[in-house]
Amino acid sequence: MSAVSKEQVQERVVEALASFGPDADQITPEATFEELDIDSLDLVELAQIIEDEYGVVLKGDDMKELKTVGDAVDLITARAA
Amino acid sequence: MSDKPRVAITGIGAVTPLGLGALTLHERWAKGVSGIAEQRGQTGGYCSAFEPTDFLSSKEVRRLDRFSQFAVVGADEALSHAGWSDGLPYDSLRIGLIMATGIGGFNTVESNLDLMREKGPSRISPLGIPMYMPNAAAAAVSMRHGIQGQSFCVASACASSGHAVGLAARMIQYGDADAVVAGGTEATLSDFGFASFNVMQALSDIGVSCPFDARRDGFVMGEGSGVLVLENYDLALARGATILGEVAGFGSTSDAHHLTAPEPGGRPAARAITLALADAGLAPEQISYVNAHGTSTQLNDAAETAALKVALGDHAYRIPISSTKSATGHLLGAAGAIEAVATVQALNARLVPPTLNYEVPDPELDLDYVPNHARELVAVTDGPPAAISNSFAFGGHNVTLVIKGSG
Numbered sequence: 335m336s337a338v339s340k341e342q343v344q345e346r347v348v349e350a351l352a353s354f355g356p357d358a359d360q361i362t363p364e365a366t367f368e369e370l371d372i373d374s375l376d377l378v379e380l381a382q383i384i385e386d387e388y389g390v391v392l393k394g395d396d397m398k399e400l401k402t403v404g405d406a407v408d409l410i411t412a413r414a415a
Numbered sequence: 416m417s418d419k420p421r422v423a424i425t426g427i428g429a430v431t432p433l434g435l436g437a438l439t440l441h442e443r444w445a446k447g448v449s450g451i452a453e454q455r456g457q458t459g460g461y462c463s464a465f466e467p468t469d470f471l472s473s474k475e476v477r478r479l480d481r482f483s484q485f486a487v488v489g490a491d492e493a494l495s496h497a498g499w500s501d502g503l504p505y506d507s508l509r510i511g512l513i514m515a516t517g518i519g520g521f522n523t524v525e526s527n528l529d530l531m532r533e534k535g536p537s538r539i540s541p542l543g544i545p546m547y548m549p550n551a552a553a554a555a556v557s558m559r560h561g562i563q564g565q566s567f568c569v570a571s572a573c574a575s576s577g578h579a580v581g582l583a584a585r586m587i588q589y590g591d592a593d594a595v596v597a598g599g600t601e602a603t604l605s606d607f608g609f610a611s612f613n614v615m616q617a618l619s620d621i622g623v624s625c626p627f628d629a630r631r632d633g634f635v636m637g638e639g640s641g642v643l644v645l646e647n648y649d650l651a652l653a654r655g656a657t658i659l660g661e662v663a664g665f666g667s668t669s670d671a672h673h674l675t676a677p678e679p680g681g682r683p684a685a686r687a688i689t690l691a692l693a694d695a696g697l698a699p700e701q702i703s704y705v706n707a708h709g710t711s712t713q714l715n716d717a718a719e720t721a722a723l724k725v726a727l728g729d730h731a732y733r734i735p736i737s738s739t740k741s742a743t744g745h746l747l748g749a750a751g752a753i754e755a756v757a758t759v760q761a762l763n764a765r766l767v768p769p770t771l772n773y774e775v776p777d778p779e780l781d782l783d784y785v786p787n788h789a790r791e792l793v794a795v796t797d798g799p800p801a802a803i804s805n806s807f808a809f810g811g812h813n814v815t816l817v818i819k820g821s822g
Contacts, residue, residue, distance in 0.1 A: 355474025371474065378541035386538075 338388060340411045347407050350383045351376075363404030370403075380406070388414045422584040422662045423651040424818075426497025426644035427756045428489040428598075432460030432637050432743045436492060440753065441760035444742040445768040445789045451624060451635050451744050458622035459604045460637025460744030478542060479555055480520030481602035481638070485749070486552035487559060489598060489640035490514075494560060497644035497656065503561065504594070504646075504654050511592040512557050512566035513583050514642075515575035515599035517748030517808075518608075520547030525607050552600050552640075564592050570748065573708070574667075575599050576641065577751030577806030577814030581665030583645050593650050598642030599749040612636060615675065619711060624745070625772035626709035626738035627716045627784045634710040637744030641753030660759040663801060664697065664817030666690025675809045676714050681722030684813045688726035688803060691815035695801065699727040702734055702817075703795045704767055704802040706758040707784075709738025710745050715807060720780045722805075735792070737785040741771035751806035755816055758804045762820030765792045765800075798822065 344363070352358040356370040367377065377400070381392040390413040400406050429436060432450025433443040443450070450460050467476045467484045470491065479487065494500065503510055523546040527539040545551060550568035557566045565586070569578045576599020583597035612618050619633035643662075651658055666687040672678040692699065708719055723731045739754045740746075746753055761767055766789055773786035794800035799819045806814040 353477075355472065355477065375541045375545070382538055 338411065338414045340407060343411045343414065344407045346387055347380070347403060347410070350380050351403065354379070361403055363407065364402060366402050367400065384410055390414050419588045421648035422587050423646050423648040423656070424643055424659045424661060424759055425646050425651050425656045426493040426495070426499070427659065427759065428492030428496060428642040429640065429753055429756050430462055430465055430485045430489050431639040431746070431753055432462055434464045437496070437756050437760065440757055441764065441768070444739060444757065445766055447769060447771055447787060447789070449742055449771055450637070453622070457604070457609050458619070458635055460635060460639070460746065461604060462639050478546065480523045480546045480551060482516055482520055482600045483546070483552040483555045485602060485638070485640035486514050486598065486600035486642070487555050489600065489642040490556045490560070490596060493596065493598070493642040493644050499644070505650070506593070507561050507563040509564055509593040510562045511564040511583065511586050511595040512553055512562045513569060513579040513595060513597045514553035514556055515569045515579040515748050515752070516549050516552060517570060517572045517575050517601055518603050519549035520551060521603045521608055522605055523547040525605055556596065562596065571812040572808035572810050573745065573747050573750055574806040574808035574812040574814045575748035575751065577804070577816060578667065580643060580662060580752060580755050580816055581667060581814060584662040584665055587645060587647050594644065594646040596642060596644055597752065598640060599752040600640035601747045601749040602638045603747065604636060604638050608636065617712065623772050624711045624741050625774070626707065626711045626741050626770055627720070627777065627780050628773050629775040629777040631711040631713060631716060633712055634740065635744035637746045639743070639746050639753065640749050641756045643752060643755055658821055660762060660799065660821050661819040662816060663819045664691040664695030666692070666694060666815045668813045670811030670813065672811055677718035677807060678811070679714070679718055679721070681718040681725060683811070684718060684722035684805070684807055685725035687813040687815040688722060688805070691803060691817045695817035697801055697817060699730040701796050701801060702727070702730070702803055703800040704758070704761060704792055705734050705736040706754050706761070706802060706804040707736050707738045708805040708807045709740055709770065711740065716780060719805060719807065720782055723782060731782055735767045735783050735785045735790060737768055737770045751804070751814060754804050754806070755818060758802050758818045759820060761792060762800050762802055762818065765794070767792045
């Protein structure tokens with residue numbers, strides 16, 4: 335698998351989260367999932383999208399540590415490298 | 416309970432194939448409008464006027480199956496109608512909620528089964544269970560309005576929301592709640608839904624909902640919701656609420672006869688009617704209108720006619736009887752609540768909406784089914800007129816409500 339850039343991951347994560355409800359312009363790297371009203375069920379769905387896209391498997395324990403959009407992007411980018 | 420508290424109806428809401436709103440249901444049905452149409456080769460009572468994004472955020476739409484969306488919009492209308500828009504009038508822990516459904520989130524089950532077969536079991540949605548569980552609609556309405564008393568779903572197929580309204584009245588009468596939001600909702604107009612009822616030969620081949628007509632050959636399935644706000648009568652008066660009517664009686668029995676066919680003599684159903692009348696303290700001759708279950712199946716309409724004769728005696732021949740399902744189709748778990756919403760409006764408008772599509776009388780069914788044209792509702796008593804509304808279900812569940820108008 336070829337490495338993906340952080341920008342590509344960021345773009346895909348924002349697109350996925352926007353489909354869950356929040357406005358795309360609110361979804362900044364600093365935004366917390368709590369602020370965005372993204373809950374654990376949404377994060378499971380995000381993990382499914384990410385696995386399909388990048389082959390990165392995110393488990394429940396991985397997701398629990400994530401507080402912000404940036405945290406998720408960093409983790410996915412690191413795992414996909 | 417001879418001195419049980421009275422239960423006021425203070426708000427009503429509906430999403431039906433006739434359009435959005437409780438008043439739309441009453442007015443269009445009374446005018447003889449049918450909400451039944453064909454889409455993609457399937458005849459049904461579709462809520463074509465319902466656009467979820469008119470009422471719900473994109474996040475809410477994504478997280479609510481269509482059956483819950485109907486419930487939320489119907490409840491919004493009913494609560495607003497009751498004057499609850501600016502906040503709950505009672506302690507939130509003293510307000511209950513019963514939102515019935517016959518089936519639950521059929522559409523979400525279907526789409527997740529498709530996903531599982533296509534992509535594997537790890538790819539179904541984590542929102543699946545919370546969207547298709549039958550209590551999802553109850554949960555959505557409770558959360559939306561901060562209702563914190565007991566809330567739950569009842570499921571008794573086509574009697575579900577009759578049970579919801581009856582049990583809600585009991586919660587108030589027993590003192591467990593000051594007010595209860597009660598209703599039913601259903602959204603099963605999918606390929607799977609049509610196929611499931613079709614293989615039972617439950618749906619009409621001729622595609623016409625013609626209750627009590629000799630041509631009747633099955634029901635036409637519909638979708639939507641009906642919701643009522645019920646309050647302890649004295650508390651509703653004290654807060655200055657507009658009282659639309661009362662849930663005056665509730666009776667419920669079971670056929671214990673067959674999984675889908677009614678007991679042909681209608682005796683258990685008749686007993687539900689008798690119990691409801693006794694609960695209301697009324698005699699058959701004090702009933703001004705019957706809102707029939709009237710599904711347009713051979714068996715129901717015959718058994719219901721028999722039940723009315725057993726329970727009401729000769730008076731059965733003198734009471735106007737009409738079927739909401741002739742205009743909306745059969746909304747399954749939502750039917751009882753929609754019909755309660757229709758009944759209280761008929762009483763207050765003094766107008767009996769008709770049984771549509773009644774063309775060929777069945778010699779065996781010889782009551783007054785108010786064919787095709789609305790008629791003045793003549794109150795047979797002084798004071799608020801009373802009606803009975805029947806709901807009978809697959810599984811043999813029978814519910815009768817006695818509903819009074821406002822005066």
